[in-house]
Amino acid sequence: MGFLISGTAIAQTSPIEPVSPVSSVAEAAPGDYVGQAIQAELAPLSSAFPPLLTSPRHQRVDVNRVVLDFYSHRGYRAAWTDDDDVAQLLKSLGDTQADGLNPADFRIAELAEAHTLMQTTSPTPGQRAAFDISATRTFITALLQLRRGKVDPSRLDIHWNFDPAGVDPREDVNKFFAALDSHDIARAFALAPPQEAVYGTLRHGLAQLRKVRDRGGWPKIPEGQTLRPGMDDASVALLRTRLAAGGYLAAQGTARTDYDDAVTAAVKKFQTEQYLGADGVAGPATLTELNVPVEARIDQVRVNMERARWLLYKLQGTFVVVDIAGYKVAFYRDGKPVWRSRVQVGKPFRSTPIFQSAITYVTFNPTWTVPPTILLKDMLPKIRDNPGYLEASRIRVIDRDGNVLDPSTVDWDNPRGLTLRQDAGSDNSLGQVVIRFPNEYSIYLHDTPHRDLFAKSNRATSSGCIRVENPLQLVELLFNDPVHWNSEGIQKQLANGKTENIRLPVKVPVLLAYWTVDLSLDGRVTFKPDVYGYDSPVLRALNQPSERPALDGRRAAPPSVAAEQSKL
Structure with missing residues (x-):
């Protein structure tokens, strides 16, 4: 079972829409000295933000804005006067480690020390005000990180385009403050993270891995010797x-040194889940993956929990999700998967980008126009080595005026102004159908004659587009018309041999997402290769201390996070 998720993040360092416009007439009540001190402390923010929002989509604010709105609309009254509320807050902040966050980010010790000061001394209004604002900012920051993620994905990928439309962050913020008003802080923290079952499985998997770590981790198996069925060796x-620690083998009998059928089956299961050839032999590649430290697997789960917080809310209604790192695609109806297929994605040096769009039409019997990069890097060497290559591949050479040229008349050492186009047919590089959606990368899903590559475990084999193993089944689901566009109708359309674009009656959202964990049928978290190396930038940003916004409303990106923008 694949782990298909996909969205956006709102955190302390990323902007959110305000609860409501700041009122210019809000004042602390006469005699409320703590409220007056809160108002004075927040005064710099009043000038940092405009009083009205003319364009909410573009005029966005950060946690400071939420804090200002909150106090302004309550007449700057203190919010954290109940000791039980503070106790719930401190415990809930500590519990964020279960979601892969770092409780130290929230400066719990400082907050607890300040609260003790409130209880054991006679604090000044200014001290009470500072504590109250700090607790409010920490409260909202932690909940937003749980709700939408700590890391802003747009800082890691400048092309990030997962639109949060339909998910109003103001609703989240208002729910958080309603929980504060009802003194139910713990419930606010319980409901903030994604409530989907897959997220709960990740949280459980993280807890189990930490138990393995706390028991000393799993053993390192000596590499250099291949372990095979039938052998008897201390390394077995x-x-x-190691297999028992990962849930692949029963814990009983781990001291045995014989490589029996149970070990063989466990190794095969591990290899399948790791996208390795499942031969039951613990060779170099298998041993390398078995020896990945448990600490690294913990971090891998933490990274994917962060991605889940970015993306899970997008899984609603009817849509298509491409799991790039998992080499698979799924069609969802009413939020539930009804179809899956294997895919081939871009090679690491021609990676398939991460983005969302909407499928609008299908091309039947497509021609293929050779992209410039493929022409330059892949095709020209073949043409120069074999003058008959283009004719054998049914590829025509077209000049700027649309004239078809004789390939023998072209200077292939210096070709200019040429377009190479492959005619439709069974050997066309795009196969029988192309599933198209608007994007700036010229990426689409399509059929392919290279069907043998679907049997490979590592299917990062394309030049960027997504080759689908069973594309006609997906086409039938996209049209969702059992009368005209059933299997028979699709075959009839293909049989006429014409290149035709047929629009879908309803656009279908498509999400190209990336994560490096799967969920097994028995509910375990399993791991897959980070084929594009995207985990490290997310982990580095996730491990950075949260930024504490200044009261003048400025918000600076941590340098090392900003530096990751070009990594993805």
């Missing part, structure tokens, strides 16, 4: 222990 006992 280490292999048994």
Whole structure:
């Protein structure tokens, strides 16, 4: 079972829409000295933000704005006067480690020390005001990180375009403050993270891995010797222990040194889940993956929980999700998967981009116009080596005026102004159908004659587009018309041999997402290769201390996070 998720993040360092416009007439009540001190402390923010929002989509604010709105609309009255509320807050902040966040980000010790000061001394109104504002800012920051993620994905990928339309952050903020008003802080923290079952499985998997870590981790199996079925060796006992720690083998008998059928089956299961050839032999590649430290797997789960917080809310209604790192695609109806297929995605040096769009039409019997990069890097060497290559591949050479040229008349050492186009047919590089959606990358889903590559475990084999193993099944689901566009109708359309674009009656959202974990049928978290190396930038940003916004409303990106923009 694949883990298909996909959205956006709102955190302390990323902007959110305000609860409501700041009132220019809000004042602390006479005699409320703490409220007056809160108002004075927040005064710099009043000039940092405009009083009205003319364009909410573009005029966005950060946590400071939420804090200002909150106090302005309550007449600057203190919010954290109940000791039980503060106790719930401190405990809930500590519990964020279960979601892969770092409780130290929220400066719990400082907050607890300040609260003790409130209880054991006679604090000044200014001290009470500072504590109250700090607790409010920490409260909202932690909840937003749980709700939408700590890391702003647009800082890691300048092309990030997952639109949060339909998910109003103001609703989240208002729910958080309603929980504060009802003194139910713990419930606010319980409901903030994604409530989908897959997120709960990730949280459970993270807890289990931490238990393995706390028991000393799993053993390292000596590399250099291939372990095979039928052998008896001391390293097999280490292999048994490692497989048991990962949930692939029963814990009993881990001291045994024989490589029996149970070990063989466990190794095959591990290899399948790791996208390795499942031969039951613990060779170099298998041992390398088995020896990945448990700490690294913990971080891998944390990274994917962060992605889940960015993206899970997008899974609603009817849509298509491409799991790039998992080499698969799924069609969802009413939010539930009804179809899956294997895919081939871009090679690491021609990676398939991460973005969302909407499928609008299908091209039947497509021609293929050779992209400039493929022409330059892949095709020209073949043409120069084999003068008959273009004719054998049914590729025509077209000049700027649309004239078809004789390939033998072209200077292939210096070709200029030429377009190479492959005619439709069974050997066309796009196969029988192309599923198209607007994007700036010229990326689409399509059929392919290279069907043998679907049997490979690592299917990062294309030049960027997504090759689908069973594209006609997906086409039938997209049209959702059992009368005209059933299997028979699609075959009839293909049989006429004409290149035709047929629009879908309803656009279908498509999400190209990337994550490096799967969920097994028995509910375990399993791991897959980080084929594009995208986990490291997310982990570095996730591990950075949260930024504490200044009261003048300025918000600076941590340098090392900003530096990651070009990494993806």
